[in-house]
Amino acid sequence: MIFVLAIIGMFVAISIYFFLKAENLQRELILIQREISATKKENKSYIEMMAIIAQRYEEISKQRFVELRSKQTDDTERLDIIAPMINNYAAIFNESVRAKGKLQPSAKKVYEGYQKGAYKVFCNFIAQSDKDVKRAWSSNNINGFIMLVEAFLQTKNIK
Secondary structure, eight states: HHHHHHHHHHHHHHHHHHHHHHHHHHHHHHHHHHHHHHHHHHHOOOOHHHHHHHHHHHHHHHHHHHHHHHHSOOOOHHHHHHHHHHHHHHHHHHHHHSSTTTTHHHHHHHHHHHHHTTHHHHHHHHSSSSSSHHHHHHHHHHHHHHHHHHHHGGGGGGG
């Protein structure tokens, strides 16, 4: 009889222990779910901000390009070379954001879609450019893309 009571007592004690342990785990799970929810909201706001910034950079770049094109009559060749990059700013920007090393392949895709052999002309143009342009191009990431477009649109680089 004492043996049966001892086994029942042990099962009751184990049941109470696991019940309390399950309650603690459930509280932790609820806290983690709240943190995940807050993180998702924060990520969503970061993505929205990134989209706004990208759109603004695109608008500014296109506006500056149009201004350069209207002012410059002697440097149309250079402006024609960078036109596909400026006109497809959003596509290249999105590809560059996704992963490092996507600037050059996405630029190649844009230039080859624009005109066959245009990418080779563009690469030759970069090879003849100053060190800031070469450095931005070789970085092959989103920061490099922004710096590259900025370098292309600076009036001091216009010959």
